[in-house]
Amino acid sequence: MGALSHIRICDLSGQLAGAGATRFLAAFGAQVIRVEDPVRKGAWDIVRGSGPYKGEPGLETSGGFNNHNVEKLGITINLREERGKELLRELVAVSDAVTENFAAGVLARMGFPYEELARLKPDIVYVSNSGFGNSGPYSTFKTWGPIVQAVCGLTFESGLPDMAPAGWGYSYMDHMGAYSMAVALLAGLVHRSRTGEGQWIDMACVEAGTTFTGPDLLDYTVNDRPLRRPGMPDSNHSHSPLMAPHAIYAAAGDDNWIAIACRDDADWERLVDVIGEPWAKERRGDPLERRVATQVDLDERIGAWTSGHDRFELAARLRDVGVPASAVQQPGERIEHDPATTDFGLWPVATHQVIGEMPVDGVPAHLSETDWEIRHGAPCLGQHTRQVLTEVLGKHDDEIDALYAEGVL
Amino acid sequence: MGADANRPGPLDGLTVIELASERAQFAGKQFADLGADVIVVEPPGGHHTRTYGPFADDVESPEHSLWWWCYNTSKRGVVLDLDTPEGAAKFAELARDADIVLEGEDPGRLDALGIDHPQLRDTHPELIWVSVTPYGRTTSRAHEPATDLTILAGGGPAWSCGYDDHTIAPVRGGGNQSVHMAGMFAVMTTLTALLAKDVTGRGQHIDVNMTACANVSTEAGSYMWHTDKITVQRQTGRHATPVLTMPSQVRCKDGRYVNTGFPPRSVKEFEALIGWLDTLGLTDDCPDAPLLQLGVERGGVSMTELSTDELASAIFGAGREAMVFIAQHIDAMEYFETGQRAGIPCGIVASPEEAFEMPHFVERGFQVEVEHDVIGRSVRYPGAPAIMPASPWRISRRAPKIGEHDAEIL
Numbered sequence: 001m002g003a004l005s006h007i008r009i010c011d012l013s014g015q016l017a018g019a020g021a022t023r024f025l026a027a028f029g030a031q032v033i034r035v036e037d038p039v040r041k042g043a044w045d046i047v048r049g050s051g052p053y054k055g056e057p058g059l060e061t062s063g064g065f066n067n068h069n070v071e072k073l074g075i076t077i078n079l080r081e082e083r084g085k086e087l088l089r090e091l092v093a094v095s096d097a098v099t100e101n102f103a104a105g106v107l108a109r110m111g112f113p114y115e116e117l118a119r120l121k122p123d124i125v126y127v128s129n130s131g132f133g134n135s136g137p138y139s140t141f142k143t144w145g146p147i148v149q150a151v152c153g154l155t156f157e158s159g160l161p162d163m164a165p166a167g168w169g170y171s172y173m174d175h176m177g178a179y180s181m182a183v184a185l186l187a188g189l190v191h192r193s194r195t196g197e198g199q200w201i202d203m204a205c206v207e208a209g210t211t212f213t214g215p216d217l218l219d220y221t222v223n224d225r226p227l228r229r230p231g232m233p234d235s236n237h238s239h240s241p242l243m244a245p246h247a248i249y250a251a252a253g254d255d256n257w258i259a260i261a262c263r264d265d266a267d268w269e270r271l272v273d274v275i276g277e278p279w280a281k282e283r284r285g286d287p288l289e290r291r292v293a294t295q296v297d298l299d300e301r302i303g304a305w306t307s308g309h310d311r312f313e314l315a316a317r318l319r320d321v322g323v324p325a326s327a328v329q330q331p332g333e334r335i336e337h338d339p340a341t342t343d344f345g346l347w348p349v350a351t352h353q354v355i356g357e358m359p360v361d362g363v364p365a366h367l368s369e370t371d372w373e374i375r376h377g378a379p380c381l382g383q384h385t386r387q388v389l390t391e392v393l394g395k396h397d398d399e400i401d402a403l404y405a406e407g408v409l
Numbered sequence: 410m411g412a413d414a415n416r417p418g419p420l421d422g423l424t425v426i427e428l429a430s431e432r433a434q435f436a437g438k439q440f441a442d443l444g445a446d447v448i449v450v451e452p453p454g455g456h457h458t459r460t461y462g463p464f465a466d467d468v469e470s471p472e473h474s475l476w477w478w479c480y481n482t483s484k485r486g487v488v489l490d491l492d493t494p495e496g497a498a499k500f501a502e503l504a505r506d507a508d509i510v511l512e513g514e515d516p517g518r519l520d521a522l523g524i525d526h527p528q529l530r531d532t533h534p535e536l537i538w539v540s541v542t543p544y545g546r547t548t549s550r551a552h553e554p555a556t557d558l559t560i561l562a563g564g565g566p567a568w569s570c571g572y573d574d575h576t577i578a579p580v581r582g583g584g585n586q587s588v589h590m591a592g593m594f595a596v597m598t599t600l601t602a603l604l605a606k607d608v609t610g611r612g613q614h615i616d617v618n619m620t621a622c623a624n625v626s627t628e629a630g631s632y633m634w635h636t637d638k639i640t641v642q643r644q645t646g647r648h649a650t651p652v653l654t655m656p657s658q659v660r661c662k663d664g665r666y667v668n669t670g671f672p673p674r675s676v677k678e679f680e681a682l683i684g685w686l687d688t689l690g691l692t693d694d695c696p697d698a699p700l701l702q703l704g705v706e707r708g709g710v711s712m713t714e715l716s717t718d719e720l721a722s723a724i725f726g727a728g729r730e731a732m733v734f735i736a737q738h739i740d741a742m743e744y745f746e747t748g749q750r751a752g753i754p755c756g757i758v759a760s761p762e763e764a765f766e767m768p769h770f771v772e773r774g775f776q777v778e779v780e781h782d783v784i785g786r787s788v789r790y791p792g793a794p795a796i797m798p799a800s801p802w803r804i805s806r807r808a809p810k811i812g813e814h815d816a817e818i819l
Contacts, residue, residue: 003605016628028601052629052636063636064629133796138769142754145628146647146657150668151745153761155646157583158570164658165666165758166580169569169641169649170628179593184795186600187443191419191800193607199799206764207775208794213761214584218475219463220762221789228760235583238558240476241461246558248567248578255575259562324554326563328579331627331634331641334565340620343548347635359635364591364621365598366545369613370605 002029003370007189008392010088010095011035011072013181014045016171017145017205018101018129019068020178021185026071027363027372033091033388034069034379038076038409042381059381060354066378067360070350074379075388076409079110083408088112090393092120096192097185101129104139114200123198125188129181133204143205145171152209153227157216161231173209180208215240237295244291245271248328249303251311257328258311260302260318262291270321275305335359352377385409418444419800423603425509426500427484428491429456432513432619433541434480435585435592440509440599441483442793442802447511448818449484450500452491455811465784471811472783478808480588482779482790486809487818497522499819505533509599513541516551526614536612537602541591545618555619560587564623569630569641569649579643590622646758658758659733665741666758667748672728674711678753679704682731685751695734700727765791779807 007030011022014034026032036042041059043049047068053061078084092098098117100107107113107128117124128134131143146167149155155167184201192198210217219225227233238246243263251258262268268291272280279301283291291298306314311327318325327333334341341347346362355377363372389395389403403409421444427437429451441447449456454471461476462469471477490496501524504510510526512519519525526538540546543555561567561581571579598615606612624631630649633639641649646658646668657669673679683701686692703724704710710721732755736744745757759767765776777792793802 003601006608007604024597025601028605052633052639054636064632067632067635127795132769133773136769136773138749138767141749142752143756144670144754146668147670147754147756150658150666150756150758151764151767153759153764154582154584155668155758156760158580159583160572160577160580163572164660165646166571167646167658167758168566168582169571169643169647170630171648172566172582172586172626172628175626175628176589176593179590179597180794182597183439183593183600184797186597186604187419187800188797190600190603191797193604194419194422195800197799199797201795201797203795204773207770207773207792210761210764210770210775211791211794212584212586212589213764213791214589215461215463215475215479216584217761217765217791218479218788220765222465222475222478222784223463223467225463226760226762228763233583235581236558236578238556240463240585241458243556246556248558248562248581250578257562257567257579259558259567259581261556261558263556319553322554324556324559326555326559328562328567329565330568331565331630332638334563334624335631335634338563338620339549340544340563340618341624343550344545344618344621346618346621346624361625361631361635362621363594363598364619364625365594365615365617367598367602367605367613367615369609369611370602 001370002373003367004028004030007031007097008095009033009097009099010091012098012100012102012107013129015047015101016068016174017177018099018181019045020175021129021181022072022099023068023070024182024363025185027374028370032072033392034072034074035088036074036076036381038078038382039080054355054358063358066350066352066355066358069378070360070374071376072379073384073388074382075385076382078408081408083403083406085111087393087408089120092117092124094392095121095124097125097127097189099127099181099185103142104128104130104132104134118198123192123196125185125192125198125201127181127185127188127201127203129177129203129205131205133207134202145174148173148177148205148209152206153213154209157213157227157233158235159233160236161234173205176212177205177208242288242292244288244295245298245302247299249299249306251306251314251327252309256311258306258315259326259328261324263324267323270323271318274318274321277305348374350374350377353380353383382409416799416801418802419797420445423508424448424506425511426450426503426507428512428514429458430513430541431458432588432591433511433539433595434458435588436539436541436595437484437511438480438482439592439596440511442804444800447484448503448814449481449486449809450489451486451811453488465781481808483805484809485814485818486812487815488812491522491524497524500524501529504529504536508537510536510538511595512539516542516546534611535606537599537606537615538612539595539599539615539617541595541617541619543619545621546616548618557581557585557587560619560623564620565627565630566623569627569643571643572645587619587623590626591617591619594622655729659736661736661741661744662738663740667736667741667744668756668758669732669736670753670755672725672732673704674725675709676705679709679728681752682728685748685753686731686735688747688751689735689739691735691738695731697727697731697734700724701731704728777804779804781807
């Protein structure tokens with residue numbers, strides 16, 4: 001019995017920004033019925049056919065798709081056909097929520113505006129997640145994760161002084177957009193549970209992204225101090241809270257790095273003791289202000305010291321004396337060897353019909369009574385069509401055979 | 410959408426007792442903005458995060474910390490000294506009357522004070538208790554020190570972020586993202602526990618692990634490893650990949666950057682790019698325009714033929730070159746708006762304040778005015794991450810002053 005076993009979601013979402021939201025609910029036992037298009041073989045979701053592949057390249061072997069769609073049921077409905085639309089109506093009528101992350105207005109144009117969804121199921125919670133939302137001059141604009149994070153301010157916030165933005169080396173806002181969508185969906189379900197009322201929740205991923213830019217934005221609205229100013233961004237240093245030294249330093253070996261952060265004077269003194277070199281001892285009593293004012297020089301000194309050390313050994317030594325430090329961990333290191341993830345059971349093994357067993361991302365929190373469980377990989381295209389039509393919509397085998405024959409499924 | 414701004418939020422009527430912490434503040438803000446009565450408990454003198462700048466009007470006082478303002482909207486505040494028996498007892502009393510307790514204490518601290526979840530749950534089985542810690546409460550690393558930087562370094566994001574030149578250090582994404590990721594998972598799991606309580610009638614403990622949150626928020630960084638033990642490599646302003654890809658972040662005429670998005674592949678996309686060049690009057694000057702036309706005529710290009718078909722590869726390359734060409738000839742904002750209107754998904758690399766001021770978001774009501782008596786004026790905040798007409802998100806008040814609500818709550 002999962003935390004959300006009483007919830008059924010008619011899920012038209014995909015990619016990561018949508019799929020990542022319903023994945024979370026599925027891991028807690030919600031019945032997430034992912035609806036895909038049989039004609040284009042689910043290709044709207046570009047992750048479905050994208051590498052890396054487990055085995056031969058194809059629609060069923062994408063490691064990313066498998067990761068993003070664990071524990072979901074997969075059905076196919078051809079929504080170009082009236083009988084397909086009728087099936088979706090039947091599914092909506094027995095669902096608690098409808099989710100999608102098409103471009104704004106697409107689902108309405110397919111014949112399913114919120115008014116229609118609410119006619120089918122008065123208390124439906126409908127969450128649409130698009131780049132710019134359903135209203136406003138940019139509502140027709142289209143996005144991917146990299147575009148969302150560029151426009152919302154997050155890409156700009158990440159970089160070193162006097163250089164191009166480094167940005168995020170992946171679709172961070174697909175993750176954070178998915179989490180924002182999950183919060184909106186769950187909050188909508190909580191509201192419905194308490195009042196019996198459904199609603200259409202319009203989420204604009206770019207707006208969600210701007211809510212993640214932190215106090216930098218208030219520095220502008222309150223102090224009229226924009227982040228686009230000389231020397232900024234400077235995101236390996238810490239301006240809020242003010243800390244120094246605070247950076248990522250070269251360690252022994254090729255492309256090996258160690259992050260060190262001194263939160264206060266005591267951390268600095270502990271770091272000095274570990275460094276043990278004359279230049280450091282001389283500066284042991286330097287107050288924060290002086291460390292900040294000279295941190296470029298400090299970074300050079302510390303970097304020269306760290307570059308002779310193994311990043312894991314040094315980080316452990318620093319943490320042992322209380323200084324926050326960490327190797328910049330590569331994927332295999334943090335996934336295979338870091339007790340912070342392995343002790344936590346963060347990487348469950350899911351079984352996929354074609355791929356077989358594969359580790360996937362777990363949920364980074366545990367609930368003591370109704371925890372998540374991930375055992376099933378992503379559904380193959382239409383893997384559960386017959387099961388869902390039978391068990392959820394009460395169709396008989398001969399009806400289903402006919403729908404297949406007519407190209408509706 | 411006809412939102413009635415006066416309707417209560419989805420968590421209206423729920424009480425949250427939050428122990429002030431850097432780690433859980435953002436989650437508490439979300440509960441509060443979603444309508445819960447969040448009472449943030451600070452130590453005497455105010456919580457340490459009030460010393461975090463920047464400061465309003467550059468006045469370095471605990472009531473002017475913009476960090477505190479940012480992460481404590483809509484909350485009420487009280488002061489308790491948990492290190493005294495009276496303070497601890499008062500906290501236990503508040504917790505027993507609450508629906509949710511939210512805290513980001515080092516593992517073991519509350520237990521030592523006799524006020525951890527196991528000590529309070531027997532008398533209050535409906536309570537949902539959320540702990541946000543750097544490594545989870547029970548892993549072997551539970552007691553190691555950490556900051557946002559070290560969590561993002563150890564948890565995966567930093568490895569994927571930085572520049573093409575790998576003699577330059579990886580980059581920490583700015584904005585306190587370890588707190589934001591953990592905040593999202595704290596809220597998602599708490600709402601899940603609330604829905605479970607509808608069925609079971611029981612509360613539970615939620616153990617949010619910040620390092621784990623970062624680990625599962627790295628997209629291909631993790632799933633390439635899961636799939637085939639592939640290690641991605643960081644690149645400037647674009648996805649870390651196993652094999653170097655072409656730049657997608659281009660500097661425009663005004664010196665600002667755009668993300669060009671993905672070069673055209675389908676006929677429709679080639680037509681859109683041709684149309685965009687036409688609109689800008691740049692077709693005749695663009696050396697790649699003829700190849701784009703060829704892209705339309707041959708029915709687009711597919712990614713799978715790029716390595717084997719020279720013409721397809723040239724046409725695909727021309728799409729990218731044409732996008733760079735356009736960027737060199739116009740300003741970034743014009744690139745973003747005219748490109749999108751032509752049907753090309755692309756974006757300006759905006760600073761947070763530039764994003765905030767875009768008329769699109771202003772029109773959607775994203776800017777929210779909050780009165781701040783401390784500085785004698787109102788301040789604009791980023792608004793709702795999602796528009797919920799039946800149960801609106803809202804900032805109901807500015808962050809509390811130290812002990813502001815002691816009298817009415819204690």
